[in-house]
Amino acid sequence: MLEGLSRSFGGLVAVAELSLAVEEGQIYAMIGPNGAGKSTTFNLISGLLAPDAGRILFGGRDITALPAAPRTHLGIGRTFQVMQPFHDMTVLENVMVGELFGHVVPKSLEAARRDAEAVCALVGVEPLMDRTVQGLGVADLKRLEMARALATHPRLLLLDEVMAGLTPSEAQHAVGVIRRIRDGGVTVLLIDHVMSSVRDLAERVAVLNFGRKIAEGSFAEVAQEPAVIEAYLGEEAGSPP
């Protein structure tokens, strides 16, 4: 739950008085043109950036002042739009980092290895577990991003463009994985530009433009909004002269 969140960089307002309420167990999508403030919002929620104003509530608790690592311990996991694998490690070791450090109670190496293998199986990178990250394709790197976030056993999972660059069948697979994750009791907040996936997955959609929320509702509802059409297609196409 975000309340009146703002953040600017120099004179540029990236996120302006943004309020969102994501309900537990929901798949919630944030869409909007490039530069709308979606990734900045993720950085604010995960604790990599501090807001200039506003509050972030998670499970009723105000976490606005918490750094990133304790937020992960509370149950916020995320992926990165630009994939950031630990390239000196194998796929399994990458996932083990989340298992080892993503929880308040420390896990043994053995337990972490076992649980990381289960996560790899869930997202479909099991055959690659012992490989180093070098030479992996986009789809596998995206899956690894998801596996690492899942290894922290989040209650809220932030997915930053995990569909981008995937073939339609790979995207289909990812949609299935995300549904299974939600069915396992995880709330999902995702950013994506692949509209067919957003339509298939999201129960609720917020549309951002220039850091502001310009529409919110079901996919069908926001797709009808004149402000949304205008933001996506430009003024000339959206509104009569």
Place this chain on the structure above:
Amino acid sequence: MTAGRGISLAVALILAVAFPFWANEAQPYYLQIAINIIIFAVLALSWDILARTGQLSLAHAAFYGLGAYTSALLTLRAGLAVIPAMLAGALLAAIVAAGLGVLTLRLRGIYFAIATLAFSETLRVTTNQLQFTGAATGLVAPPLLGGQRVVQYLAILTVLVLVVLVSWLVNRSRLYFAFTAIRTNEDVAATMGVDVVRYKVFAFVVSAFFAGITGAYYAHVFLFISPIEAYSLAVSVGALVAPIFGGLYTTAGPVIGAVALRLVEEFLRSAIRSGYLIIYGLILAVVILYMPSGLAGVWATMRGRRRV
């Protein structure tokens, strides 16, 4: 660890322990070289432990010098015995490292390196000015263990065994995962729950402790320290060249690198009287260019192993 590796390590250790008893009789000069090599190996490995968190330090001489001066001053001005003074020197180096670690947390890569270099130079210049520390003239320190070379050798060998053990444990534990994650990307590490500050400062403290004890050892074995020697850039650069040469982020690499580099240097010095450093530099350049994971990397590739 495989049985074969265990046996070869045990043999190496026995040889290393037996060596001074032979050398002291036959070739006392070799004993001197061996002590130098081990000092270099401890510095290299302690530098590498810090580097595993992505912090490329040019301040290893600072902690080496701090250890040397603290220990020498405590024995000379406070009348402390040598061994407690050496431990105090190492502790002070570790405490100062914790402070410097917190101050430089936000700096990465080359900016971190520059900050550490500035810190080291500040210490050198300050020591050079203070009468209390003997200014530019330096200090004459009392000998460790009554000046017996064989026992002194065994003392630094013990320090090496300790730092090897620490390094090995780091690479076998959750610390390996934390350090490697932080080195690759601090933000990602943090969002996966890694307490970045804690692990970076911890690595700094461990690294500085060993650099400090080595500096203190140097003071009480070679009996004289001066700002230009104790805080020399050669120490800082040497500490990072050996791991790169031998293989970064491993336990064996920095040790092998230190031994190989010193032996090559000694050999070249006796073989070519003038200009031997040119050949030394060439060898260094070739290894760094053509063996990016160092000597240990080449060995590991031949053995089909990934981590040494």
